[in-house]
Amino acid sequence: MIAEILSTGDEVMLGDLVDTNSAYLCDRLKQLGIVVSRITARGDDVEAVSETILHISRRAGICLVTGGLGPTSDDITAQACAKAAEQTLVLHPGAYESMKTYFARRGFALTPENEKQALLPAKADVLKNTHGTAPGFCFQLNQCLFFCMPGVPSEMKQMMETQVVPHITKVFGLTPNLHIRRLTIFGLPESRVGALLKDFNDLFADIRLGFRASFPTIEVKLVFDSTGFCPENQKIFDSSIQVDSTIQGEKDLDAEKTDPRAYFEKAGHWVVRQLGKKVVSLTGLALEAEVGRLLKQRGQTLAVAESCTGGLISHLITEVPGSSDYFLLSAVTYANAAKIKVLGIASETLETHGAVHEKTAREMAQGARQVSGADWAVSTTGIAGPGGGPTEKKVGTVCIGLAGPGVADARQYHFTFDDRSRNKKIFAAMALEVLRRQLAGEN
């Protein structure tokens, strides 16, 4: 079945608003096993919207429409739908009552402007809005079922979850068998990840492979709808393809021939083997969440000493709910005096080697560990740019220190981005990765 999304509103066409609704709806439909074929956005123009609706009605089975249900003159979705479907606009008592209830609960009376919102195409069914005033509606045109929802994300989501999804599931009898697996990759450019996985489509033709770069990590995603899966046709069962059968989770070598789950597992293992140690999470966790998981598993704690990353490592770590269980302190010592006072760096170290040096980084990590009493500490000192640092080091240089039980180490790295914000990001990710490898026993 072909599914489409139509997003309406001048604010979208003028670039004043980023259309987040469509991403939400795509994701929600994906969970029902439906991949959206096309997203279209049009301004608040009756002609443009009705023309688009007519086109969609001839090629799609479902269309989710957002926006244009408000009380003002530029809210034209009902009018455009009526025009496309050659229906008149009539006052729907159900919609009117739902609005009256919503207003009454807040101690307001309906205004004439709001009354307009209950004028819907004659043959439409009302979708109630419990989070706002604008009622939604659904109607059939040609082969397509249209669901018109408000543009305000909270109202749209509520209507989608409580009314549209149940309706779609019922009408189309959907029982998706969706398998999704995410892997997080760090340390390879996207082109290299693509090259390493270029044979995937030949090996696992039924599974969709996607990449999403979220600098500086890349998410590799496998999506597999096993409805009607016929594994005997798959090349993977060709004996010429070697798949490591010792990987955990592969218990029954014969099962994969009939079991879509085993087939999907095998695809995941193949990807992991191709990417090797660049896979930093087997479940799609961000680096900071994977580090948190490992610390929790070991019952250990962490402190950070940051210079060039300016608090970003600490910000990332504390985005993870529950991080207060293991995260004790980050000392963002931007000034040298702060490095000396808070972390106890020897002033001779700074005088002799400068702030951007392995020795300084090591002392920073040791200082953060000592002052906080944490099991582990990482540190960063480097030059994020755009201007050069106090030393002769180049923009993109960072020294990362690591201190822990029996460990006190530091290394210098160089990255080639000329952007302050990107440098902060990759420095922070590298520091988290140094720690992750240590915790995972990969060093």
Next chain:
Amino acid sequence: MIAEILSTGDEVMLGDLVDTNSAYLCDRLKQLGIVVSRITARGDDVEAVSETILHISRRAGICLVTGGLGPTSDDITAQACAKAAEQTLVLHPGAYESMKTYFARRGFALTPENEKQALLPAKADVLKNTHGTAPGFCFQLNQCLFFCMPGVPSEMKQMMETQVVPHITKVFGLTPNLHIRRLTIFGLPESRVGALLKDFNDLFADIRLGFRASFPTIEVKLVFDSTGFCPENQKIFDSSIQVDSTIQGEKDLDAEKTDPRAYFEKAGHWVVRQLGKKVVSLTGLALEAEVGRLLKQRGQTLAVAESCTGGLISHLITEVPGSSDYFLLSAVTYANAAKIKVLGIASETLETHGAVHEKTAREMAQGARQVSGADWAVSTTGIAGPGGGPTEKKVGTVCIGLAGPGVADARQYHFTFDDRSRNKKIFAAMALEVLRRQLAGEN
């Protein structure tokens, strides 16, 4: 002229990525006086994309295409364009050389996968990419000029600004006399900002007013194309509308009747007056940049003590280039022991009042100021959620402390978001705002 945008990528259709590129491009074209008529998104499917390109070529004069220029097998934009335009894909030496240069600067050699990126439709012109590997290209099909750019926002923006905009301006003879003004608003929901400015369109019909919410601040933007401007028609010169003429910058009250600049200034002043103290920057600066500007102006320095914001304040401050001139330290003291050890908080304070208390916040700010020697210090301690804190305080509660010359203060605030990430953001913004008001003499 009809302009369209085509956004490509499975990650968009699967809802894994919000398409922010289209909003950026709509806004950029708007500044050239072009309103986008339609935005379409399609997956990484040669048939779907080439069909869409063919349709667009018959109805639009310009189309901006993003995504699908990478090295992996799902990057199919060049192939789809070649198919639609009935051209072959050929290796463009210009594109190849540009990629080689980009790689060489980073000390890498080109891989065969990257070579694919230089295979473009035969009659296309190359658009150089200085921020990444994927070259862009432009080509004519039927009545439409297509510009294909990378999907990575930073690469796309750079290509748009340096190559596509000049090309469009030249080809279509656009000479806009554009006046743009940005204001940053904090402390009002978007609906309230809209309500306060609802008369704007009546008063300044020629000026477009836009809002962009970037949680927790809102950017209000005035865009005015003064080409052919005829001020005598404007209601603003009606004496019944009072505009405060004492605001700085309004020197010549008569000039506005002929001078579009004076007319635009007046509109800006009207907006500032309506929004009052909720305007945190008159030039569209982020809160952290405005704080930095004020500190530089006064030649003063800053330290931060963070608990619930977890390093975010520090991260924001250090995103501003040159922040090392005034930013000395942030002590992210997540654990109580770290608050005592690093900031010198009295353990009795923590025992008696708990971590989330005005007294604790005040001592944190004073401690950060003292240990760093900074002129000013702000602090945060609160409950970001999702779980409750160690006290009986509710999620969304934050105490913000401020210490400076003759100042040692703290206040408790409560916000009603149930999301950890949003709470961190609004706590951080509130702390920066408390400091900004102090520095700007608004307290």
